[in-house]
Amino acid sequence: MDPTLSLLLNGIVSGLLLGGLYAAAASGLAVSFGMLDIVNIAHPALMVAAGFAVILLGGALGLDPLLMALLVAPAFALLGMGIYTAYHHFFERRGDEALQGLAFFFGVMFIIEVGLVMAFGPEQRFLDPDWAFTTWRFGEIDVPLRMLIPALVSLAAIGLLWLFLQRTFIGLAIAAVAQDAQALRLMAVDPVRIKRLAFGISVGFAAIAGGALVVVQPIEPSSHHVFIGRVFAVCIMGGMASLSGCVMAALLFGVVENLTASFFGPSWSPAVAFGWLLLVLAVRPQGLFGRAA
Amino acid sequence: MSGAVLLRAEGVGKRFGGFTALADVNIELRAGERLGLIGPNGSGKSTFVNCISGDFAAHDGKVTLGGQLLDGLKPHRRARLGLARTFQLPQPFASLTVLENVRVPLLFAGEAAHASARAFECLEQVELAAKADKLPKELTQVEQRRLELARAIALRPQLLIADEAMAGLSHAEVDQIIALLLRMNAAGTAVIMIEHIMRAVTEFSERLVVFVAGRKIADGEPREVLAMPEVEGAYLGKQ
């Protein structure tokens, strides 16, 4: 096969697999930012924090990182509920979301990152399961399990979240809370309780994404920086509150970024995220954020 | 009273996704006229206001004010052409004092040099001068409404759109606002009053337009319009 074509095909396949990871990272944000209108810029930092928890606990207990991620997810969900409770009490209730609330999440992000530096040092950490070294080959195309398994686990988790949001009463209430909190009150549902639960789920999802991240690449406390652009770009591109849109945007984004890395060098991938984000914001704001109307 | 045409809306329409909020509305308003605009909730009144004021960037049809095409102009440009509006819920600048609230339009309308004095005059016109140094949150509901009108007066408007400026007010307070609007009108400002309080509309308007489901179904002398069977059926019958 033509080497460029092979590079292209491999780039597309591993981009799709990378996109699976991005989908996990961004779908949690689709819940908090998209549905609840809470600008949680600490989401990627929480994801990296979960990655460290997975490495620490998974390493100590000898458990598979993805299994470990599922185990730490409830703890992170609780943490998320705690963060929302504070956010609601001090900012949302007062109508101070725009300036002070945003600064609060920035502070949380910062505390997490510097806390990780103090606890683990700035070095890279990793936890490789045995299967991570296997690569399936289909002709010219390599499919490393290191990429495939996290992507599949991520997509499966998103599928479950989608079912939950579509089929359960609480899930429907979450989807409704941003649109019409008053209507929920009439149904005797406390919107604050629903938002707390939803925010917990969103942070729990960050933990699952963190576990997937640990398998894909080594992490360091500052790893979340490049994810901020990625996850927000994906979430906005996907239509904010739509999980299916989020997955599509994530896969597309993974491919674009990966091809850029293959053809121009990996150091340019953060620029892709930023360029993408600016493009979305500048070119199609109305189409994507039609909520103002 | 029967001045030249001030506002002309031709074939104005607006869709949100597949939902048509407003379709093919034609309205002409003469300078200094008092027009009442009524219709049930969701009939497109507010959509129409937002098309005129420029809050919706794009819509079908064409809107002109005093012969000047408004389409494509941002709201602040329209404000400077003499188009003022109030909001359904009062929208004061919360961290600025009452006086500063009224200074804001003056600063950007080429009246910066004597903005404070003019702002005070505007407040006197709505009888709010005594509260010039208060913050908006210290005002009562009706005072906040009057502050919005003072801000509008500061723009020296040719046209004021009063979008439910009396919602939630008592009988006496409604009379206050009507008196203010009449005074503005006597000074030459055309007024479009969008209101659910029928008493206010009939007392104020020279002409009445009725919207139902995004369409204009009637336009004429208030008593005649209210007597039309389709208006009664579509709107008044429900009350």
Next chain:
Amino acid sequence: MSATALPAPAVAGERRHLSYWLGATAVAVALAVALRLLGNEYGWYAGYFVLQYVVLAAAWNILGGYAGYVNFGAAGFMAAGSYTAIVLYESMGLGVIPGILGGAVVAGLLGLGTGYLTLRLRGVYFSIATLCLAVVLQTLIVNWDYVGGSRGAYIIRPMTVPGFASYGEYIFIVMLVLAVLAVGIGRTVEMSRLGTGLQAIRDNERAAEAVGVPTLRLKLIACTLSGALMGVAGAPLPFYAGYINPEGAFNLAYAVNSIAMPLIGGAGTWLGPVIGAVLLATLQQAATVTISSALNLWIVGWMLVIFVALFPRGIIGWFRNR
């Protein structure tokens, strides 16, 4: 600083401007004389450290404090200033003053560009964009060999500057003048039509637009001015340290302090950022001697969170409300 500290509503007379400039100059001269009498190199370097944060906080406040648009990318704008100075030095051998002017222009244009693309939308999109901007600028610098890439770039500092006790004093005086200017610019904005317009935008953008405020234009002016002043804060940094690398120029400390200082001091007032910067920077300067820099930053992060939660209007707001 002048005694007419808190901004009273309305009437911005010439006299109140004059009293600021005279008062600020007096404070600045007193500070310079005191440090000269102290005659300690460390005093000048510590003073520079605090003053660069005064400039940075005052710059952030122009957009963040008055208009309520949160810029998370202060480190990026500052680094744009630092690296512009490096490029001017490397290419033409220019010194700190041209570096500052160049840094202002480049960072100002960066602000204008980012603002033009995102300020038409809700404020959060601008904030997210600025957060990413710093990451991307860092990538660009790391990949740019001309300015040393990730290794960094050196500046050969003169041993002495005519008329000054030492180079340390010179660079301190430069920053002192910049601080007086930056705070004065912030104060002038606050008392001008621009400041009132920005406050109206912060309170209610839709209503501001409806009463004739050209909101996008004012935001762009504020964003450009704010970005330029951040560049000004960063431009002398390579001359101060003699060396700069991406890790130092994009230091996390700048990002968190630029937000924490105005908010803790009192955002939306010209004096608030000064109070916040002097307080936090002095604390950090004192603490680096005793505790690790990571712990130091961690404390700033917690202070930010606690202050915005308990004292949302900052120290100034708290005093005013009492």
